Amino acid sequence: MRGKRLTRQRVAAGSPRKRARRELVKGLGVSAGVAVGAVRVLHSPDESAGFKEGEVLVAPMTAPDWMSLMQKASAIVTEQGGATSHAAIVSREMGLPCVVGAGNATELLKDGITVTVDGGAGAVYEGGDMGAEKEPERAEFTERETRGAALVTATKLYVNLAVPDEAERVAALDVDGVGLLRAEFMLPVALDGHHPRAMIEEGETEQFIGKMADSLRHFAAAFAPRPVIYRTMDFRSNEVRQLKGGDKYEPTEQNPMLGYRGVFRYTREPDLFKLELEAIKRVRDEFDNLQIMLPFVRTTWELEECLKIMDEAGTRSRGSQLWVMAEVPSIVHRLDNYAALGVTGVSIGSNDLTQLMLGVDRDSELCAPLFDERDAAVLAAIEQIIAGCRHLGLTCSICGQAPSRYPEYVEQLVRWGIDSISVNPDAINMSRRHIAAAERKIELEAARSRSSDTVLPLA
DSSP, rough: OOOOOHHHHHHTTTTTTGGGGEEEEEEEEOOEEEEEEEEESSSGGOOOOOOOOOEEEEOOOOOGGHHHHHOOOEEEEESOOOTHHHHHHHHHHHHHOOOEEOHHHHHHSSSTTTTETTTTTTEEESOOOOGGGOOOOHHHHHHHGGGGGGOOSSSEEEEEEOOOOHHHHHHTSSSSSSSEHHHHHHHHHHHBBBBBHHHHHTHHHHHHHHHHHHHHHHHHHHHSOOEEEEEEEOHHHHHHHHTTTGGGOOOSSSGGGGGSOOHHHHHHHHHHHHHHHHHHHHHHTTTEEEEEEEEOOHHHHHHHHHHHHHHHHHOTTTOOOEEEEEOOOOHHHHHHHHHHHOEEEEEEEEHHHHHHHTTOOOSSSTTTOOTTTHHHHHHHHHHHHHHHHHHTTEEEEEESSSSHHHHHHHHHHHHOOOOOEOOGGGGHHHHHHHHHHHHHHHHHHHHHHHHHOOOOOOO
């Protein structure tokens, strides 16, 4: 058990808000739960010597090279970032309480002091909430015991993953597969924090392919025969340059969210993409449940170029599925073209789609009030994507944060006819119930409508 952590089911019972503890730091709560631990302030992973299991990690912001440290922490507090930042996404997957956008936390929180982190309230309190020590294993047991009473739904429920250590635990839960396996979070762990090109330059190409394949194989084996949809590398330059050797290979961009990323990057660095494809091929030889999803597709021509590289590498085989992310709004107008090129599945990334529809940097704590996946413009785009996929016979899923955060989102997606919904591990049971309730509600409404259309003769 990682530190003294109280997960969501127990927050109310031991809430520090009821104990009137002094609030030290306030931010945005992005991963619910309560944890107690000693503060450790780090400005870089290079300062991590002696970091102890169960300490509260306090940092300006996290990136993929922080992954090994985050796995040791009992909670995460960052000064920057929003609800879809790296710290937020990884914390939710690992079940860690997390507060982001916490101002000058690295100055206010001192090394060694004991604090209580409430990831639901978005606050850090002085001292320890001793109620958090009593039943730290309760939530994980509850998650497992509901497995035997699984609900059956027509809409598939997938899970978002990136941390190999979580694969077996999550695979035992009531999920139909992995809807999003994030390469950019997974690979830094597999590559021990090294930039891929640094390994290649050092003559470790085979080691690079082997480590990537081992990590992918871990997920594919844990979930077989259920599908594992692997989103290929979508490294953003500001994150990747922090990996070992990364400053040598990555550009400095003013707005990396809109910069050198996604499929466009593959067209400029096909050699690196081919190494990733080779790792995928090796795993697919053993596990055909591993499927490929391409990230951040902006235009038809770059997708065409990318598919040529995949064909040269022999990655696209008969019967294999090919997914693309629906993150850039242009996909609404290009679904026909993508289907003609052989795309069989579309997964809506509501985080980036919201960012681009509303012009809001999703990592900005200052703009957090503007970032809303429930905005009418975002919902209209999602409805169009689902309708377009149904018209073309494409599988349609969603893997953004919205369904995990907003129950009403689930019902709307089911009504529009989405095929699957992929959520964070901590939202699996709740989301299955919401899907089942939505399907029953829609069926009942349809039955009542049919009944009202039937005119019975008077007695």
